[in-house]
Amino acid sequence: MSLPARPMFPAYATLADKIGWYLLRGVGVLVLLFLLLPILAIVPLSFSDSTFLSYPVPAWSLRWYENLFTSEAWARATRNSFIVAPLATILATILGTMAAVGLARINFFGKGLLMSLLIAPMVVPIVVVAVSTYIFFARIGLNDTYLGLVLVHAALGAPFVLTTVLATLQSFNDNLVRASLSLGANPLMTFFRITLPIIAPGVISGALFAFATSFDEVVVTLFIAGPEQVTLPRQMFTGIRENINPTIAAVATLLIIFTTTLMLALEWLRGRRR
Numbered sequence: 001m002s003l004p005a006r007p008m009f010p011a012y013a014t015l016a017d018k019i020g021w022y023l024l025r026g027v028g029v030l031v032l033l034f035l036l037l038p039i040l041a042i043v044p045l046s047f048s049d050s051t052f053l054s055y056p057v058p059a060w061s062l063r064w065y066e067n068l069f070t071s072e073a074w075a076r077a078t079r080n081s082f083i084v085a086p087l088a089t090i091l092a093t094i095l096g097t098m099a100a101v102g103l104a105r106i107n108f109f110g111k112g113l114l115m116s117l118l119i120a121p122m123v124v125p126i127v128v129v130a131v132s133t134y135i136f137f138a139r140i141g142l143n144d145t146y147l148g149l150v151l152v153h154a155a156l157g158a159p160f161v162l163t164t165v166l167a168t169l170q171s172f173n174d175n176l177v178r179a180s181l182s183l184g185a186n187p188l189m190t191f192f193r194i195t196l197p198i199i200a201p202g203v204i205s206g207a208l209f210a211f212a213t214s215f216d217e218v219v220v221t222l223f224i225a226g227p228e229q230v231t232l233p234r235q236m237f238t239g240i241r242e243n244i245n246p247t248i249a250a251v252a253t254l255l256i257i258f259t260t261t262l263m264l265a266l267e268w269l270r271g272r273r274r
Contacts, residue, residue: 084214088149095154164205165199208265212259235251
């Protein structure tokens, strides 16, 4: 026996309420189209046979994807991005998770100030972060190195892990930890067998945000990276500044697909957590 369909509006909804409901969603759809259409407009250009970014597309071709996969410069940039971003994500996830667990379990004087300092990379203008990091790394010799790039990308991604894991820990039952400790488990075993499996959706969500932050970052990379550490966003920036060709459109299309896949995975994890 099937259940009766749930009405769209409650019985007390007036005509003005219904009109407002449709207007709100109509405006929401228009805003989404306004934001998405300029991004999606680049996709057909990546399949153009023309050497210029122009509409209408004169002929269809895969020449720019072929150029992307055969160019040494683009291959090096892609390789660097897939080296730096995963390493920075791992480091950011470890540091962010440790900080979140510590802040959630212990109350101390200055906790709010410490929290503000830890999430500062999320709110401080990225140019300020880039300049200050460049000056500091110049003193210790980390400019133009993979290590320096990984460290600064991890610092930019760690606040995302910190905030998502802290949100997950708000509903965590501390009695589970006490029970594990009372049964003889040490704190490290308790963390990996009790705490981590429960907060895993928050950790993975934060890691995805950290990965996307590192993979798309260009401003800090312009200051810190040398010729051998060029990433995809920096290569795209250089290509736009010096010589625009549709290879950039091909890279942008692949990045759109890649980022969309990450966001869909994130929404799936959020649904699992709920």
